[in-house]
Amino acid sequence: MKYIAFSLASALALCIAACSSINQTERLTPPDSVVKYSSMEGYQDRFINLFPKFKDYPVTCNEDCYQPSELLTCNEPMEQCTYNGDSTPLSLDTGYTVKWYGHASFRITTPDNQQFLFDPVFNQFDWPVNWAFRLSAGFNRNEPQQPSDSVLNATDAVMYSHIHYDHFNKGDIQAFSADTAFLTPLGFAEHFPDGDFNITEMAWYASKPLGKMNVHFVPGHHFSNRILVPYLYEDENKTLWGGWLLEHQGNTLFFAGDTGYSPHFKQIREKYGEIDVCLLPIASYFSAESPAFYRKVHMTPEDALIAAKELNCKVMVPWGYGNNSWKMGDKTSHSALFRLLTMHERLASEIPLHILNEGEQVSF
Template sequence: MLVGCATPNRTTRVDDSSAVVIYSDEVGYEDRFSNLYNDFRDYPVTCTDDCYPASADIKCESDMQNCQFVGNNPQVNLRAGFTVTWLGHASFILNTTGGEQILIDPVFGQFDWPVNWAFRLAEGFSRNEPAEVGEAKLAQTDAIVYSHIHYDHFNKADIAELGTTPAYLVPLGFAEHFPDRGFTINEMAWYTSKKIGKTSIHFVPAHHFSNRIWVPYLYEDDNATLWGGWVFEHEGKTLFFAGDTGYSPHFKDIKDRFGDIDVCLLPIASYFSETSPKWYRKVHTTPEDAIVAAEDLGCKVVVPWGYGNASWMMGDKTSHSALFRLMKMKQQLNTSVPWVILNEGGKVSF
């Protein structure tokens, strides 16, 4: 339990010769972070016709809304030592055969107050409540990682619940968003690493952005914290969580560093469509972008995320439109990479 009085946090900047950080070249914002490939726009594939055909593998209450995947997933025998539980949106529980439990971008409710209150008035910014994990399960957590500071990936109410026992691994500039309660926080640059038990956790690039100001078009904190994904390495096997990201050559860079990735957790939602802002695709992969990224990464299996009955539909047509588009584009692109589709709360071992 957290106490009411302030207790200084233990914050360490994980920094060594392998660290990579790119700063903005915009005048007056030279202290802000930037993407590795900030001007990238050359997307290999774009669905243009009949992008959301019906699928017998997905059963819905209405048109692509409130759905369950009912199809058969491919058999994958990797013996990688990872068990993945998808809590919904971008939140996962990762368990290893070494006994570590790591939470990835855990968000158990809505956006932080007062944003949750304001966004109840805006369609698409409140979600159905996800299922509760349970105190006993959460108590087993050794470490918690966050990909970036956006409200749908980091909620201050959750760290109050998760407490000070786990180690927190976060991007650079992130620690100031924690209250002084005695948290152990590791701020990390791209390509730095931290060992948790038998698992090495590497922070890697994504193609995204960050801010925490909830009033639109105020830029005081734009890109003041870094963003990225995570590679978990356990007994020679790897699992990659991409975080929010657009498609760019950074996926190939990650493969160059770590080799073919055994398990990839890739986002497929909140991309540019007729219902979303045009800049969304720069910072969120379409389903076809994710398929190409899986090839770039050498993924041996992919678990997609971002869609779902308890996800925020920011830019998406419906709760499951991204999954329908993925099913179509997997067939069109004839990918050889197996994709394992989960419903929220689903668990799979590799």
């Protein structure tokens, strides 16, 4: 999402909270990790993508991209839909159970019976962007079902992909127990509220063991920002962004976070091998005013299918669309899913899809 300005008072409040923080922060930047910085004068502390000038997309749908599908029942054309299709039977035995809450929020039960959450956002945007977004161009989404206190208290680790408001909500953090580990990209900890949180910031390709799991932070092709006080302060790309790869005895699950398509997917495959379960975004790519920018930082459904092929995913679970989405960069709530089904057939993709409605879960 783009910059949204708010008051100087809000910025000062954030600064005071950061300065008084007693959060416990670990920073992982091992020798084999990767970080890439801008070379622009005065901005050498800002992160950039591994392939910042990439724009050679293998496939682009230009005609008849949103074909009707009998697998979707909708209240209006491509709007407020339910997927009714049967997913392809799989013979996977990875030990992962995936529950989708909506947008980018997932709960993962791991093979060693831990519980991880990716990008948990269960409310609207944090203040003041909740009302600023509403007044400027957006609307309040349908909120996903809030997990029970017992589920939140049983969460072993929360992993954030980046600091954009639709992926990181401070209002949800207080619900977790004091024992919860928070894994984040570099530069993230200063955005946490004060509360004695246990935070690990990680560079690309840094790893951290959690129980019997190995957790790897991997590159994405995106950007970050959260604060803009015109002429006084901005934080464009001061925090890193990326995805998370879970590994247990050779069984892998990949959550890509918000990302555009680039050669970083091939790089991930070269480093970790083929991926069993891939949670890949397919939405927020449409913009009549800025199509090149939206395509750069968000994948079209065909981009996601190409990425899944390059990762050699054994199953792809799409996300980003849906009844609980904000529809930023989307034609309708489910237009991206219609396009995915169209392009999956048109490209004769061999990657099996497992499509979830919000609140559903599946074991692989």
